[in-house]
Amino acid sequence: MEKTSWHVLSNGEYLTASSKLSMALDEADAVLIGVGAGMAAADGFTYAGPRFTQNFPDFIEKYRWLDMFQASVFEFENLNEEWSFFSRFVDLNYMSQPLGESYIRLKELLEGRNYHIITSNADNAFEKAGFDKNKVFDMQGKYNLLQCSKGCTPKRYNNEELMKDMIDRQRGMKVPDDLIPYCKECGAPMELNRRNHTDWMVEDARFFKEQKLYKQFLQEYADKKLLILELGCGYMAPQVIKHPFQNMTENQSNSLYMTVNLKDYSIPQNIRNRTIWLQEDIKDLLLNIQQEQQFTKMNFYETEQ
Known part of the structure; x- marks a missing residue:
């Protein structure tokens, strides 16, 4: 299939991080989101301190x-x-665990878009925020x-x-x-x-249903313009999200890999030309997008009047 260009790659050099993410979301046919511990930590759900x-x-x-x-x-x-x-x-x-503000903002940002989420977090953040349970794969239990x-x-x-x-x-x-x-x-x-240190856990009918829906999403958008968005995923369990996402980017020429993380992680050489690294706090990033969209809507409403 002919490779599709991403305008955010060619025209996003001087954009803010929030504008880059907004532009990529608008360009994409679908969004695959991987959520790790960094997303929970951004909302204060830390395991230390x-x-x-x-x-x-x-x-x-x-x-x-x-x-x-x-x-x-x-x-x-x-x-x-x-x-x-x-x-x-x-x-x-x-x-x-209280309702996470970033999860609410992410849900609003994804409204009306084709998306699926895989998470290594085993908490209740997505349920509490009211996400469609058929669009979230709790890979780690x-x-x-x-x-x-x-x-x-x-x-x-x-x-x-x-x-x-x-x-x-x-x-x-x-x-x-x-x-x-x-x-x-x-x-x-x-x-x-x-999932323990041997990469084992009990997987029941609900788990396999989530897994099937996730794989169906990947198959449906394998040849489409897919934004592969990584939020707060590190190297505690890279085999769950980070490595599969990077491999997907390499094998799907129409995909764009966007990783949001304050830590500096190495990006494989062969996907760097289709990678955008946003070294931003996830909570601040999603808040900025929300405020920018509200400002745009307000200006549009005033213009229409």
Whole structure:
């Protein structure tokens, strides 16, 4: 297929970051969005700093953890202590996590466009913001779900009521024995539904439906003018979003790879001519676009009057 040119590449040299993103969105036939931890952090949902120290002071005092990433892969002394931590973790990062302003702005920005989202975040940000669940692929699992630690059954179970009970009844960094969940099929301990260091997790019918819809989107727009937009994706799990997105850009000559990240990550040489790196804070970037669009609409309305 003949290669399609992107005006934002040839004419965007002196544009602001927000104008480049707006222009690319308007040019695209469809938008593929990859969302990583940087997007959550932009809205203040960080795994370090006061958010961590204020919610886990007892664990930090005992184990000298530096952040929730370190804590979430820690080998606990027993299941009672493990679930004392993870019940608070799930509440903080799923059940009680507030509505993210950037997610609302992203939803408004995508209104009326053909898009699909893949995320490595396991929180509730997209649900809370009211995104169409059939357009979001939670590749790395969900904090509000449990799975058998041995994977004996392809089932995931909601854990929210259990987490609330654990929070209410935990004492001295431990939950009571009767609250520790075990698999009803094989008796093994249950754990949070999240992809571990061996790249494994339980994947149920809902997961495979999300995966199918995601693949259908990729197939539908494989030869179209596709904006591949990466928001806050780093190298903690590059095999989930970053590397597939870069490979897609290389193999689809009509695609444009746009990455938004404050950190300086190397771009493969063979896609640099179809890459735009916006070294911007995601929250500020989306706010600027929203304000620019509101200003444009206001001027249009005044002109029409």
